[in-house]
Amino acid sequence: MSDLLIGAYPWIKAFHIIAVIAWMAGLFYLPRLFVYHAEHDVPEALFRTMERRLLKAIINPAMIATWILGLCLVATPGVVDWGQVWPWTKAAGVLAMTGFHGWLSARRKDFERGENRLSGRTYRIMNEVPTLLVVLIVLSVIVRF
Template sequence: MTDILIALYPWTKAIHIMAVMSWMAGLFYLPRLFVHHVEQAGNVQGLSPVFDMMEAKLLHLIMRPAMIATWLFGLLLVMTPGIVDWSQIWPWTKGAGVLAMTWFHHWLAMRRKDFVAGTNVLTGRKYRLMNEVPTVLMIVIVLSVVVRF
């Protein structure tokens, strides 16, 4: 098994990076859709179902598969011999960042359910603030892996 993981390492890493990029794109975009949903859907009749559809497709067709692929290929990288030194701090800070990013993904999914149920209570300003969460987590994750602090 270790020989296969070593041989597939460049492919595993490439797919992991592509999955992360796709997931991050959704994590940046979905809160922006929520901002516009809150601020514009009440002004134009029939606009709310359009936002519902866009949010659902982004969440279920792009973000969820990208998150799953990120986790799958990330775990394969972790299992590849010689890639992670668990005595260092960086794998733990990266792991904490990825867990927080996953929590944020699920938090967004819960907010989408609020929109569908008509129970959203957050403002556009609050969604704008939450839109900064993936940026902060991305900084922690990238610095952890590249600088290895």
């Protein structure tokens, strides 16, 4: 298995980066949809459809691919030294991003049931969470602090 992972490493890394980009794009866009949904008098069905499709067709599969490919990278011999700090900060950032993803999923269900209680301002503030987490994750991997 180690030889397979070592040989496929560049491919796994490339597809991991592609999956991360898709996941992040969705996590940046969904809260913005929630802002418009919460603040504007628009056709509810349109926003519900857009939010559901974004989550189910893009964000969820991209997160799953990110996790699977990331775990393959971690399992590749010589890639991660768990004695350093950076893999732990990256792991914390990825877990927090996954938690944010779950929070967005729950908010989508609130909108679906007509039970949204949060303001557009709250969604604007929450829209900054993935940016902060991406900074932590990228600096952890690239700078390896």
